[in-house]
Amino acid sequence: MIRKITEYPEAVLGQVGKPVEKFDDELKALCDDMFETMYDAEGVGLAAPQIGLNQRLFVMDCDGIKLVAANPEIIETEGEQSGQEGCLSVGKVPAVVIRPMKAKLRAQDADGNWFEREAEGYAARAFMHETDHCNGKLFIDHLPKMRRDMVVKSFKKRKNW
Numbered sequence: 001m002i003r004k005i006t007e008y009p010e011a012v013l014g015q016v017g018k019p020v021e022k023f024d025d026e027l028k029a030l031c032d033d034m035f036e037t038m039y040d041a042e043g044v045g046l047a048a049p050q051i052g053l054n055q056r057l058f059v060m061d062c063d064g065i066k067l068v069a070a071n072p073e074i075i076e077t078e079g080e081q082s083g084q085e086g087c088l089s090v091g092k093v094p095a096v097v098i099r100p101m102k103a104k105l106r107a108q109d110a111d112g113n114w115f116e117r118e119a120e121g122y123a124a125r126a127f128m129h130e131t132d133h134c135n136g137k138l139f140i141d142h143l144p145k146m147r148r149d150m151v152v153k154s155f156k157k158r159k160n161w
């Protein structure tokens with residue numbers, strides 16, 4: 001089922017998510033919905049707060065890496081990259097964000113098994129962007145105030161506020 005995407009500045013997007021504790025059929029159905037919603041919106045990642053759920057959970061399918069990550073943490077980073085980033089909750093308005101080039105993710109899959117996964121470039125960016133969502137942080141929080149205001153302004157304009 002396609003869920004409604006939560007948009008900035010809804011409060012849930014700024015809240016630290018609660019840990020996922022139950023790895024049951026309900027969680028698997030939720031992940032299916034999240035993938036469906038993400039593909040429908042032509043995104044490469046989607047976190048639970050983006051469908052209004054205050055939980056530490058995301059799905060992604062980016063640069064050949066498709067996974068479910070519950071209780072995600074970025075445990076290592078290396079280098080630096082500068083690249084365009086956008087978010088389904090901010091109307092995909094793009095902005096350049098500086099982030100590490102490589103990132104190692106530690107998380108649980110839909111069955112509750114812990115795993116670690118390394119990524120580079122765009123996929124590493126997705127790891128960090130989606131983990132940020134689980135911590136109540138948006139990509140615009142990484143921008144200097146003036147550029148953040150510009151992104152918000154053009155998002156509001158697109159939405160015809």
Ligand code: NI
Nearest residue numbers: 086087088089
């Ligand atoms: Ni996002």
